[in-house]
Amino acid sequence: xxxxxxxxxxxxxxxxxxxxxxxxxxxxxxxxxxxxxxxxxxxxxxxxxxxxxxxxxxxxxxxxxxxxxxxxxxxxxxxxxxxxxxxxxxxxxxxxxxxxxxxxxxxxxxxxxxxxxxxxxx
Numbered sequence: 001x002x003x004x005x006x007x008x009x010x011x012x013x014x015x016x017x018x019x020x021x022x023x024x025x026x027x028x029x030x031x032x033x034x035x036x037x038x039x040x041x042x043x044x045x046x047x048x049x050x051x052x053x054x055x056x057x058x059x060x061x062x063x064x065x066x067x068x069x070x071x072x073x074x075x076x077x078x079x080x081x082x083x084x085x086x087x088x089x090x091x092x093x094x095x096x097x098x099x100x101x102x103x104x105x106x107x108x109x110x111x112x113x114x115x116x117x118x119x120x121x122x
Contacts, residue, residue, distance in 0.1 A: 008062075
C-alpha cells in the first residue's frame with residue numbers, strides 16, 4: 001500500500017498540476033508540497049482538509065489508503081463547486097456570460113439553450 005506522501009503526489013499528478021499550482025489552491029508554497037511528497041514533513045489536519053475539499057478527495061483514503069480516492073459529487077454539489085470556483089476566479093469573460101444569460105427573458109434563454117444543445121450534438 002502506498003503512503004500518504006505518494007497519495008498526495010498521486011492527487012497532484014492526476015490533477016495535472018505543478019507543486020506550486022497544487023499548493024496555491026490549498027494555501028501552501030511549492031516547497032511545502034515538496035516536503036509532503038518526499039515525506040520530510042507530514043501535512044497538518046488543516047492541510048489535509050484543504051486537499052480533500054479542493055480536490056474532492058476522500059479523507060479516509062488520503063490518510064489511510066482505504067476506500068476510493070475521489071468522492072462522487074451529485075449534480076447540485078458539482079454545480080455549486082463550479083460556481084464557487086468561478087466566483088473566486090479572475091475570469092471576467094465567464095462572469096460576464098453568466099450575468100448576461102441571467103438577465104435574459106425566458107424566450108431568450110430558450111434560444112440560447114437551443115443553440116448550446118446544437119453544439120452538444122456535434
